[in-house]
Each structure stands twice: as structure tokens, then as C-alpha cells.
Amino acid sequence: MNFIKRTNILQIAVLFWALTSCFKEKPKELTDAELHKDSLPAMKPLIHENAKLSSEYISTKKEEIDAFYRKNWPNNSMNGGFLVAKNGHVLYEKYEGYANFRDKTYITSNTPIHIASVSKVITATAVLKLVNAKRIGLDDLVTVYLKEFPYPKVTVRMLLNHRSGMRSYAYFTDRDKSVWDRHNTLTNQDILTIMATKNIGLEQRTGTRFAYCNTNYAMLALIVEKVTKLSFREALNKIIFKPLDMTNTFVLDFDNDKKKVAPSYKGNKVEIGIDYLDKIYGDKNVYSTPRDLLKFERGRNSPDFLEPTLLKQVYTGYSNEHPGRKNYGLGIRMINWESGKSFYFHNGWWHGFTSSFITLIDEDVTIVALSNKFTKSTYAVRKLAPLFGEYPFKVEDE
Template identity: 65%
Template structure:
């Protein structure tokens, strides 16, 4: 007969408890990974284009785009990335200047530049995927997801189309009694300030349009809550990895601030980081024109969203008064009386400027990114006249 000492029995029990705990942790992690793998909605690349432009067509358009580019940025004066494509076929692309003026690192096809507010298009896309995948509802109230959220009438939709009435975080955090600008502001800090500092709505929810970065900072928190992943991981799993966007990432303030491409004033003076540089969703996605082309083509796939939801994406919600400028669900637009529509989003953060133009009817993608401040980035919209009946003038004003 084997006689176990009391101390040995205690040791065995303790060992069993430890092993059980490890097993629970493993199961928990497996469940979390299973959620990502099995139920997380993911973008699907557009495998086959409806048609491929002829060589003659490409050469003709390339000559016109080249002429525009050389007039806009003569003597290699651009500092950024530029691409024009038709049906996924690149007609023209150009990469010029420096990612870093101190190290003389040049901008190449693989250099990720800050997208600024073009990031909103990608954040909105993740939200739309979650809606299409029945994880959330377009008209769902935010306080059913983020329980502490203080505005009961704000919905997913009114965040997407900028009709929430929430105030811009860059303005209310300028007040010393609300935020110490020596501290780095985060998305969770924004939510906490909205809850604890009695920050009133600027106007009644859904009564009018007001473009506001806070809306998309909150949407990023919604993505994290629903997916159980960080925003960086969720975007990678849902969009970047499935589409092969290998040079695209969400900026992490602590990990990436020393390696990310800096931005510059027009006179090449570097612009330093500030207390708002850790916030994501409204900005802080870095990418390249080629990766954004993959993204745009996937959004033009018939499998992107169900037709009812897709129609709502490109519907205008901001036109209280008669005019042409409008905003959909994460996309800007110009709607002319002729019925012609122009879809785009611009961005500007520090010295970074960006233009993302998507013309679904013409299957055209135009992208311009720069890390040295210039308003010329936005002029690339004029190239739309080469592909459709858009009332722009391609000549300089």
C-alpha cells in the first residue's frame, strides 16, 4: 500500500488546479481565435474584372494623364504617390520625392503614407461589413454597444453620415479644464470625456450634417467591441490580409512613431507629433496607391455588400439645402442635376494630404498621397473628365 503524505496531496491538488487554469486560458484563447476565423466578416478581392482596357486605350489615357501630371508637378516637384487605373488596370503611376528628408529615403511603390481622413472610408467599410454580416444594425443605437455612451439617439448610421451632433474632439480637448495637452489622447479617453465632462451635443441628433472626426473615433471603438479585437487587428483580419494589402497598417503611437513616414510643411520643415496623434478610425491608417486600388476594386465587387445596404452607402444624407456637395456612409460625393455622381474622400493631417476617387460607373480609381503639404493633391479630381461626363476643367484655373 502506498501512503501519500499530506503535503504531497496538497501539491497534487495545486498542480491539477494550475493545469485546469491553463486549459481554461487555452480554451478561452481558442474561442477568441475561432470568432476571428469563423464569424468575422472579411472583404473578398475582386478576382475577375468585367473587361480589360485595350493597349490603345491605355496608351491614349496615359499620355493625357502624363501631361496633366507634368503640368501640375513640373521638374519632379511632387513629393508623394499617384495612381490612375481603369478596371483595375494601372494606366499611370508615379512615385517621387522623399519619405524622409533627413535620411533621404525615397518614396517607392511600397512606401505607406498617412491617409489622413481617407482612413474614414476604410473604417466605414469595416462597419459596413459588420452590418452586412448581421453583427450590428445600421440603425442600432451606440449605447447598446458601448453601454456608457451618453447620447441615447446616436446610431451607427448617424456616426457614419456625420449627423450625430457630437462635438469634434480636437476642439473640446483644447480646453485646459477638460484635457491636459501634455498627455496623449486615446479613443477611450474621448469616450470617457464625453461621459464624465458633460459635453453637450452641438445639435440635436440627425437634425443636420456636420463633419466630425469624433464620429469615426467612436466607430473604431464599436469595431473593437464587436470583434473583440484591437482596431489594428480587426482591420488587418477583415480587410488588409484578405485583400493582400501588405503595405497597409493602422498606426500604433507607441510602436510606430519612430518608424512611420513623417510629414512636412511645404518648405520641407518636419511637423512633429502632438497629443492627437494616437487616435484612430478618423485617421492613422497608412497605405499605398496599389493597396488602395485593391481595396477599391474589392468595394466594386458584387460580393461586397447586399444591394440594399450598398444603395444606402452612396445615398446623400447631408444636403439640407439645395446643392451638389453631399456625404453618404463614409464617402463624399458630388451629385449634379444631370444625374451624374462623383464619389471621393479627401484627407489632411499635419503635412499629409490625400485624395481617394472612386467612379463605380466608369470603373476608375484615382489616388494621390503626399507627406509634404500641398493642395495640389486634391486637383487630381479633374482627371475624371478623361473617363466620363464630369463638369470639371482639366486645365489649371
């Protein structure tokens, strides 16, 4: 009898479990965004077929560019890499000089050269991809990501367009030993800590005017690290370099790479030594090649690079408090003429490294010049723009 009772109780319990389980709510199906909320947005190469160029067009442009090259860098004086491409097709490229004058290592198409402030275009691109993926808010306060950041009104957008009002880290760490001992190599985190603890005031009130400042991009690099939970070097590898097959591009690992990469030189070929600011990244410290930067620019031309409304903001000028042609967008410099024509570019200089990156958007032309021996001739490559479109350069634009 007890056995029968126990059996009935067991059967009722099983039946009850079966009935109630039928009415349990089905697990919620996660959206694609929720499934991939911790993954990183990656650049995509531009894979559609580009408009073909006639052999006559290629031959004519090649002659014109070569004439400019010989005039701008006479007697093979460039010591770097130079490339001009249209519709993704290379019209002209040249590499000459030494990556290292001591061991006579030649510069080739695969030689990474420090691109100095052209690094800002790449840093901005990583930030914008994270904004596009809703991982960063363009108008979020910086304090959302960097809790110790001492300037409460500065936004991510203001870092990108240089309207934060912050002081340059090169100035406030150079002039006062109580702020920083220059015998020690400065890091991005050191910059943030100094600003938070040493009462480093603003240069001007936040949001009132444009003032180009490397500190902005050092902070953007820290935000990328905070959001991705990766080093800046690895984050850029995942978001930009690996997806675009930029095999000769990297963020400098100062401790492991500094003595292996191409050094920089003064115009008289005297090597420039290591500086206490050489560890900072975001504003500089990307090494690349003209070919890799062409891949990068093609990726930025991909239809799914950014949502249209965000892309439009990248090429909008934000420094309009004074009338003028020169302006700055989100990680890109520009010249805006009264005719409506605009020229987008970024130049760079660090030690003896000089760089110029030009994107002629209307004509789908990319121009890149990189050198590791100081020369202002690198910046003259903008004079090639009129070969491709109506770019009315005047002396004041140089």
C-alpha cells in the first residue's frame, strides 16, 4: 500500500512538472547587436570594381607626376616613400634613400615609417567606428569613459575636432620638474594623471575655439582602450589594420620596437635620438607605408564605413569662429573655398619624420608622402591636386 502511494505521488509530481514546463516563457532571442555587443567593429576593404583608367590617362598623369617629383625632390633627395592613386589604381610610386644610414638599409615599399600626426586620422577612424557601433557616444562627456579626467565639459567630439581647450602635454611636462621629470618616459596614462592631480588648467574655455592639441588624441587613445578592453595597439589591429590587410602598419610598442624601426634624421642626416615623449600614442606613433595607407583610404571609401549622417559630420568644419578657408573636421584637416570646393588632408611631423596624407574625395584620388629625413618638401605634394580637379591653391594656403 505504501509502495502504491509513493508511486502515485511520483507520477503526480512528474505530471505537474511536465504541465508547468509547457507554460514557461521561451528564452528571449537576442538581437544581433546584443549577441555582438562585446565584439569590435571592423573596417572592410572596398571590393567593388573601380572605374578603369585609359592607358593614355595613366601615361599622361605619370609624366606630370614624375615632373613634379623631380622638381620637388631633386637629385633623389626624398629619402622616403611616395604614392599617387586614382580609383584605387596606383598611377605613380617611388621609394628611395635609406631607412637606416648606419647599416645602409634601403627604403622599400614594405618599409614602415613613422607617420607622425597622420596617425590622428587613423585614431579618429577607430573612434568613429566605435561611435558607429554605439560603443561610444560622439557627444558623451569624456568623464563617462575616463573617470579621473578633470575637465567636466569636454566631449568626445571636442577631442576629435580640437575644441577641448586643453594644454599640450609637451608644454606642461617640459617646463616644470615638479610636474614631470624628463628622465622618465611619459605615457598616456601619465598625462591623464598629471592633468588630474597637478592642477593643469585649460588653455582656453572649453568649446570656444579651435586649438590644435596633441593631448586630445592621447586621451582618445585611452578611451579606445577603456571601451575595447584592449591595448591601443591591439584595438587598431582588430578594427583597422588586420581587416584591411595593412601588413606593414602598427602602433609602436616602444619597449620592444623602438630600436628595430627606422630612425629619423635631421636634414643633414644626423640621427635624432629617443625622446621622453616617444611613448605617447594616438596623436602619433603609427608606423605605415604608402601602400598600406592607400588600403586604409579605400576602406574609408567603402559604402559601409560609417552611417551617412555620421560620415557627413566627419567632413564638416567645426572651427568657424573666425572667417577663413582653413578648418578641421573629425580627425581631418580641410580647406574650404568660396566656390564650394574642399580639400581634405592631414600632415605630420615628429623629430625628422614628415608625412602628408591627401584624399581628393570628388576625384577619388589618394596622395601619400612619407619621409624619415626632415624636409618640408613632403608637404608640397598638395600641389598635385590641380592635376585632378579645380583646386585653386594660393600662397596663403601653402
